[in-house]
Amino acid sequence: MKLDRYWAAIRLMFLIVLVMPGPGIAQQSAKSYRVVTDERLKEPEPENWLFYRGTYNGWGYSPLEQINSENIGSLVPVWAFSTGVNGGHEAVPIVNDGIMFVTTPGNQVIAIDARTGDLLWLYQHELAEDAIAYHYTNRGVALYGDKVFTATLDAKVVALDATSGEVVWDASVADNAAGYYMTLAPLTAEGKVMVGVSGGELGIRGFVVALDTETGEEVWRTHTIPAPGDPGNETWPGDSWRTGGAAVWLTGHYDPDLGLTYWGTGNPGPWMGDARPGDNLYTNSVIALDIETGELVGHHQYHWNGSWDWDEVSTPLLIDVERDGRVFPALVHPGRNGYLWLLERSADEISFVDAWPYVRQDVFTSIDPESGRPSYDEQKKPGTGFRAPFCPSLWGGKDWPPAAYNPGTKLLYIPVNENLCGSILGREIEYEPGRSFTGAESQMTVWPGAEHIGELQAWDMSTGEEVWTREFESPNWGPVLTTAGNLVFMGGTTDRNFRAFDARTGDQLWEHRTNSGIIGVPSTYMIDGVQYIAVQSGWGVDAASMTRRINRDLGTETFVPEGGVIWVFALQN
Amino acid sequence: MGYKENDERFLMTEVNGPETEVPMNRRKAVKAFVGLGLATALTDCTPASGGGGPAGEIPGPPPAQGPQLEPEPQATLSLDEHEHPVDGDVLVFALGTRKGEVVTPADVPLNGPQIFAYAGDADGAHGASDASRLDQIVLLRLDPLNLTEETSHHAADGIVAYSAICTHEGCDISDWSTENRRLICPCHDSEFDPTDNGQVTEGPARRRLAALPLKLVEGQLVVAGGFTGRVGFRSP
Numbered sequence: 001m002k003l004d005r006y007w008a009a010i011r012l013m014f015l016i017v018l019v020m021p022g023p024g025i026a027q028q029s030a031k032s033y034r035v036v037t038d039e040r041l042k043e044p045e046p047e048n049w050l051f052y053r054g055t056y057n058g059w060g061y062s063p064l065e066q067i068n069s070e071n072i073g074s075l076v077p078v079w080a081f082s083t084g085v086n087g088g089h090e091a092v093p094i095v096n097d098g099i100m101f102v103t104t105p106g107n108q109v110i111a112i113d114a115r116t117g118d119l120l121w122l123y124q125h126e127l128a129e130d131a132i133a134y135h136y137t138n139r140g141v142a143l144y145g146d147k148v149f150t151a152t153l154d155a156k157v158v159a160l161d162a163t164s165g166e167v168v169w170d171a172s173v174a175d176n177a178a179g180y181y182m183t184l185a186p187l188t189a190e191g192k193v194m195v196g197v198s199g200g201e202l203g204i205r206g207f208v209v210a211l212d213t214e215t216g217e218e219v220w221r222t223h224t225i226p227a228p229g230d231p232g233n234e235t236w237p238g239d240s241w242r243t244g245g246a247a248v249w250l251t252g253h254y255d256p257d258l259g260l261t262y263w264g265t266g267n268p269g270p271w272m273g274d275a276r277p278g279d280n281l282y283t284n285s286v287i288a289l290d291i292e293t294g295e296l297v298g299h300h301q302y303h304w305n306g307s308w309d310w311d312e313v314s315t316p317l318l319i320d321v322e323r324d325g326r327v328f329p330a331l332v333h334p335g336r337n338g339y340l341w342l343l344e345r346s347a348d349e350i351s352f353v354d355a356w357p358y359v360r361q362d363v364f365t366s367i368d369p370e371s372g373r374p375s376y377d378e379q380k381k382p383g384t385g386f387r388a389p390f391c392p393s394l395w396g397g398k399d400w401p402p403a404a405y406n407p408g409t410k411l412l413y414i415p416v417n418e419n420l421c422g423s424i425l426g427r428e429i430e431y432e433p434g435r436s437f438t439g440a441e442s443q444m445t446v447w448p449g450a451e452h453i454g455e456l457q458a459w460d461m462s463t464g465e466e467v468w469t470r471e472f473e474s475p476n477w478g479p480v481l482t483t484a485g486n487l488v489f490m491g492g493t494t495d496r497n498f499r500a501f502d503a504r505t506g507d508q509l510w511e512h513r514t515n516s517g518i519i520g521v522p523s524t525y526m527i528d529g530v531q532y533i534a535v536q537s538g539w540g541v542d543a544a545s546m547t548r549r550i551n552r553d554l555g556t557e558t559f560v561p562e563g564g565v566i567w568v569f570a571l572q573n
Numbered sequence: 574m575g576y577k578e579n580d581e582r583f584l585m586t587e588v589n590g591p592e593t594e595v596p597m598n599r600r601k602a603v604k605a606f607v608g609l610g611l612a613t614a615l616t617d618c619t620p621a622s623g624g625g626g627p628a629g630e631i632p633g634p635p636p637a638q639g640p641q642l643e644p645e646p647q648a649t650l651s652l653d654e655h656e657h658p659v660d661g662d663v664l665v666f667a668l669g670t671r672k673g674e675v676v677t678p679a680d681v682p683l684n685g686p687q688i689f690a691y692a693g694d695a696d697g698a699h700g701a702s703d704a705s706r707l708d709q710i711v712l713l714r715l716d717p718l719n720l721t722e723e724t725s726h727h728a729a730d731g732i733v734a735y736s737a738i739c740t741h742e743g744c745d746i747s748d749w750s751t752e753n754r755r756l757i758c759p760c761h762d763s764e765f766d767p768t769d770n771g772q773v774t775e776g777p778a779r780r781r782l783a784a785l786p787l788k789l790v791e792g793q794l795v796v797a798g799g800f801t802g803r804v805g806f807r808s809p
Contacts, residue, residue: 087742129743129805130706134760136742177706377730385631413792434706436759437748545762552775 019363021290024522033163034097036143038190047526049095052073052140053402054523056254057318060404061482062524065529066183068485069502069573074572076532079117083108083564089538090479091140092185092399092521093566099162100525102536103138103185104564114534115527121165125152130457132434133181134201134317137541139251139521140185142193144213151182151195157194157211160190171216173197173209178433180204181235187252187261190291200266201251203243203437208252208263209488220294224248224282226266232281240276244344244432246283250313250400256331258347260288260297262318262331270439272426273307273381280305286331286343288350298350300428303337303374307382308363308424309394309442310336315336316343317405317412322462323353331350332461334358334403334414336396341372342461349573356464357416358445358457359397363390382440393444395546401492402521404480409503411467412459413480413488417448417546420475444549454493454553456480458506468506475550477543481522481533489533491518494547494560498522498535498567514567517560519543530570538564575679584766608773620622657804658692658785659712660795664734667709676712678794686749687711689737692785692796707805710736710744710785711756713767719754721769727801729787736773736785738803739763743776744804756782770801 006396036050044050046063047400053060067075084091087105093114094101097430112118119256127351133356142149148160155174174180174197179202187194200206206224211217224246226232227321228340233241247266254261267566268276268283284306288298315441316331321342331343338361344352352372355497357364363381364374380390395417401415422444429439446453454476458467480494488501491514498518500510520536637765662678667689676690688711691704717731724733739746739758748757755764755774765778771782783802787794 132744133742134744312731372793430669435668438759441748441750541761542628548762 012223032097033099033146033151035094035146036188037145039219041133041144041189048097048254049523049525050092050143050218051094052092052142052251053253053520054185056189056313058402059319059407059479059482060521061406062483063300064526065483065485066522066526066532067483067487067524067533069210069509071323072134072203072485072487072500073289075512075569076572077512077567078532078570079116079121079568081110081112083110083536083538083566086436086540086562087538087564088135088137088540088543088565089520089536090137090183090541091218091536093523093534094141094143095523095525095534096143096162098527101141101143101148102149102494102566103140104536104538105119105136105138107138107150109141109148109150109165110566111148111159112566115530116527117326123150123158123160123165123167125158127152127154131181132179132202132388133183133198135183135198135541137183137247139183142152142186142188144158144191144193146186148212148215149188149193149213151184153181153183155180155182155197157186157193157195157216159213159216159561161458169219171211173211173218174362177437178202179437182249185247185251186466187254188213189254189261190255192291193265194252194261195268196250196251196263197253198247200245200247200249200269201436202434202439203245203269203431204247205242205244206246206248206265206380208248208261208294208336210294216307222289222296224287226281235281236531237277243269243437244280244283247311248313249372250315250332250402252289253315253318254291254344255318257336258345259291260345260347261291262315262345263287264311264313264315264333266313267309270426270429271309271386271399271424271435272306272439273305273314275426275428275439275492276305277295278305284310284337286312286316287343291313298345300331300343300352300372302333302335302339302341302343302351303364307426308337308390309438309510310396314398314402316341317403318345319412319461325546326464328401330461332405332412334398334412334416337361337363338392338397338400339367340414340459343372358459358466359416360391360421363478363573370375382426384426384439384483386427387425389421389423391421391447392417393420394424395444395542399477399542401479401519402533404482405490406482408484408486409458410460410462411503412461413482413503415476415478415480415490415492416455416457417453417475418455419447419453420546421447423443433519444546445553446550455568456488456490456501456506458503467502470501470506470508475543475546477517477519477546479519479521479526487524489535491522491535491537492519492543493517494539494558496537496560498537498559512569514562515565516563533569534566536564536566538562577609585608598766643743657799658796659694660796660798661694662692664690664692664710664712664794664796676794678732678789678792679713681794683712683714683716683731684754685751687713687737687746689745690734705745706741706745707738709745710734711737713756715754715768717770723770724768724784725795727770727784727786729789731798732787732794733767733780734785734787734796735765735767736800738782738805740806741776746782787809
């Protein structure tokens with residue numbers, strides 16, 4: 001023990017030397033840091049990646065084409081940076097004029113020279129050891145003005161000076177002791193930084209809150225479960241609305257023309273629907289919130305009275321879709337429930353257009369053609385004391401890893417897990433603040449005889465046609481990036497590879513083996529005429545849990561080493 | 574980041590630090606030691622962690638702080654700060670309708686599920702009332718014939734006690750498999766065998782659960798000594 005402490009002290013001294021910015025670096029970047037304005041966020045320069053998915057419409061698309069399907073074979077790593085932590089590295093590298101901002105598990109924020117890999121500053125959030133967080137991860141920062149914003153596991157929003165990493169303000173938005181925590185990248189727009197909360201397994205009542213970017217003061221807060229007197233509260237019996245979940249743990253998208261932000265919501269709690277009879281609005285829904293007031297102006301619930309842990313937190317992509325000769329502003333959502341949803345958005349509502357399964361789904365017996373409301377096979381719906389089997393598994397056809405849309409190919413790219421089913425058995429549970437409030441135990445199985453689990457699917461939303469599919473023996477937890485270079489980038493498999501595919505045909509064109517499995521959101525940027533691709537490698541969280549359950553079911557021993565590294569690639573000269 | 578200047582731990586360092594001759598009891602000594610460690614660590618870390626101070630300057634050696642003590646590099650609250658159970662403590666329900674009431678042997682059902690409890694001394698002077706989540710204990714009653722020798726040594730009439738905190742990432746171990754008699758963490762499926770001294774049997778956890786020895790005194794369930802290992806998890 002004493003020796004351990006001695007070495008810990010030595011390591012600490014090394015760390016101090018290593019992470020100290022060199023003389024003048026902070027000052028230099030202070031002069032050159034380019035403030036992030038609404039104009040820039042609405043139309044980001046192609047060389048920058050200013051936002052979680054690059055643009056407000058959530059496409060995960062870059063118009064850069066220096067790296068393309070012709071020359072991708074000469075893509076090589078140019079620098080790497082070890083984050084020093086284990087666990088699931090899901091955050092996107094966000095880049096503003098040559099400065100990269102990355103978050104890691106444990107709420108570090110790292111600012112790096114995006115060309116050289118030099119460290120500029122490091123922020124380490126102080127987390128109490130007894131903080132409650134069921135998902136020890138973070139998905140990235142947001143930028144606005146001269147600040148960098150991060151949402152933390154202890155339910156705080158912290159504003160950092162982009163040039164120094166110093167805390168400008170921090171604001172607690174909920175009580176972590178009651179099970180509220182945050183993992184998402186914030187959304188910034190119109191002078192506000194907006195976040196939602198995790199904790200759907202802990203009996204929270206979800207909300208989205210907007211803070212003033214300058215002061216951290218609360219501008220509005222909209223709960224995802226209506227209070228008594230508000231429309232929708234009648235879909236909850238008694239006091240169940242107080243602890244009903246509907247967490248918001250992924251970044252919203254924004255339609256500046258409508259002035260509306262869109263957010264996906266998570267499952268109801270406890271997990272068993274028979275514990276809270278009713279539709280349970282607005283769980284497993286997409287909601288439209290007015291950017292100025294937070295007013296909820298529209299919603300669509302994908303599935304009512306959820307009992308499968310199918311959080312529908314992924315925000316739909318804002319895409320123009322042509323159907324029957326009419327082009328309309330759509331919301332496109334590959335659901336965790338295994339259906340691909342096509343909705344129409346307008347100033348005052350969200351309306352259903354179409355939905356169809358993209359993986360094996362045996363719960364829905366039909367979808368109402370007008371409302372989009374599904375009917376259920378009751379034998380496939382878990383209940384208290386009733387174990388029900390169902391497909392897809394509780395992790396769904398697609399969990400949180402974001403899909404991407406390429407306006408050049410007009411294809412939607414979905415990271416998929418197929419051939420997984422499961423069962424859940426419910427039990428009675430009493431609410432206790434900060435405690436597990438699922439009241440359920442779950443199992444997962446691989447479809448007998450299945451030869452693959454992971455897929456990358458490419459869909460034409462106008463025709464409703466699946467244009468191509470790549471299959472992977474491994475499960476797939478890879479967020480997707482697509483570019484004007486006719487490319488789709490994705491990791492997500494247990495073999496630790498980062499891959500590039502031809503966006504039109506799905507042919508695999510390139511792969512590179514990294515330190516760990518890739519569940520990080522990739523991005524791309526350009527500095528001095530050189531295009532770079534960036535992604536974090538660092539397996540963990542639910543991707544690791546799924547891998548273990550597959551091992552258990554099949555008797556395999558797949559092992560993915562942990563440890564976070566930021567990888568940056570460019571074309572070899 | 575960082576502790577406020579009026580933080581109790583800092584005051585203890587200055588007023589009751591080990592370099593002074595002020596007598597203190599064992600628990601205070603532990604706190605003062607940790608406090609000094611934190612002060613040292615924070616002095617060193619501040620510029621590096623972006624918490625202030627002029628950027629670009631290489632820090633000199635940490636300021637002299639009296640006798641050279643081993644620095645504690647963890648800037649988070651050490652587990653030594655928590656009140657640890659000691660011989661003779663009773664166990665009280667941590668939650669539910671009987672929260673705060675003493676757990677009797679009859680309250681612990683055979684083959685689970687686990688009961689969440691806190692340890693504290695009978696007159697309430699320390700323990701349950703100001704306990705942290707990390708101080709939680711799970712209680713289980715198992716068939717004594719199923720317990721390994723080492724486990725039996727800590728058990729009282731088949732009742733075993735372990736830290737309720739997963740050694741992986743610190744979640745409460747709230748699930749129980751009746752079929753396999755395993756304590757299961759809901760966060761990442763780590764499983765622990767309560768019949769075999771808290772050994773890890775599945776999942777990402779790499780360290781067994783610390784056991785809390787129990788005994789029966791006049792039919793009352795009582796702690797027989799401190800935890801057999803470190804409570805909590807290693808922060809990544």
